[in-house]
Amino acid sequence: MNNKSNTRRSMPPWKYNLWVGVFFAILFSVFMLIYIATIRIEYTWSWYKVPSTFLNREVIEITSEIDGKVAQVDRKNDEAVITVENETERKSYTVPAEDIRVNQGDLIYYGDTLATYRKWRAGIILQGLWITLKCSLFAIIFGIIIGVIGGIARISDNPALKWSAISYVELIRGSPLLVQIFIWYFVLGTMINQLLMSYGMKEIPSLWYGVASLACFTGAYVTEIVRAGIQSIHRGQTEAARSLGMTYGQCMRHVVLPQAMRRILPPLAGQFISLIKDSSLLGIIAVRELLKATREVVTTQLNPFEMFFTAAALYLVITFSLSMFVQYLERKTATT
């Protein structure tokens, strides 16, 4: 039970409140300093440009595919059917009735606009956010699979399994993620795509090399986390399970791993939070994730301050949600 009113503080209330005030004063001054600095350099804040990078309304034009005359404009509630005809052809267009540009009897040439309508469309930032989420999710799933297999192999008695796991972990942990992304894309990617093409198959998009590099990278750390988790489960648990006639696999699946998983949730969450942040590196191999999308917006809208703050806030939202979700899982799997 977490009962705050029962917590005794080491200082009197007035002092405590004073220091709370100091905290907010610091926070306020930091923001003010940044604001004053931007005024000094005559930065024009243009936050109003930000919403359109999330959602914007796109105008869609419906054009005639034939020359001829408008034979009929038939309005029905929100929709209308425009029929265009000439001596040889007759074509009907069903359009939303919000902006019809022609009337019955109008002469129409090929390519003329018959009607327009506006549709909500995800802006580039929202698309980037989606790519970031997609990359992270796939990398997390594959990372868990690699990590569980790796973790079990790491504690195996079989030298082939054990040494493979050790080599994998040391190799991956010993080099920067950026280098690994380059290797996945420019070395392995080139090899795989050229091989695929020589067999007449389609190339794999760069996104999947990005996912592979992240999954591989995070898998190594998850391997170590899983190993530590398994080893932290008391030997008595394995002995009890085995003494009941369970095989090693059954014991792992039903007894050790479920307990280990619960114990490793916090470090796992930390690992996946850094994975989400690391996905921002994928922009360099032409994956248009959140940061790359942000940079593209900045080059056109010229509002770097707003956009980079926005990107940071979005990353914070994702990582914070993940850590909330993990806390929920921890509570849900609690046994006392």
Place this chain on the structure above:
Amino acid sequence: MIDARNVSKTFFVPHQVKALVDVTTKIAAGEVVVVIGPSGSGKSTFLRCLNHLEIADEGHILIDGIDILDRKTNINKVRAEVGMVFQSFNLFPHKTVLENITLAQRVVRKRPKEEAHAKAMTLLEKVGISDKANAFPDNLSGGQQQRVAIARALAMDPKVMLFDEPTSALDPEMIGEVLDVMKTLAREGMTMVVVTHEMGFAREVADRVIFMDDGAIVEVGTPEHFFTAPTHDRTKLFLSQIL
């Protein structure tokens, strides 16, 4: 039921210790054998060798005629017939009491859910805690946990039950409830090998008492023999220290 011939075992970690030296004994079906001896005498190691949790270096151990030290033996099949109760209970903390008892029935014995469930409830009734079926082990007292552990082992319908100091981790007031369950089992004709310091239990329930010291069997006999006229000096010394 159990036939151990010339079993030896040496530990090398943390330092070289001869845990078992040429241990030979036979335990018949329905017999209750209590193994006593000072700590480090190898009695727990002997018990753990009987279901292959420790692997004996030399000798043969036959459980119901099957040599468990033979590489070709499927040890999981043998272990399913040999129930074990540990000093520290070793219940599965992530599973409820009921799930603790049904897990191995379902996974190893492949029993349908209803059958495993019914069996578990019968056994919980027997050990007197059917009202805790849906509790988690951490919310139970030590005595209750140990009784669940006994029920868990019994659910497999074992031919032999091994008890490794089942009451040593319990508060004194809870020892009785666990011993009562064990006494009932013994009366029902279960083959039992019990490592314990509970001399009262040995005196009352055991068909035979084995005294071990320094990894070897020093003296074997009926409880009357042991507690009235032990022959070996080491037995006399040990008994005088604890009684």
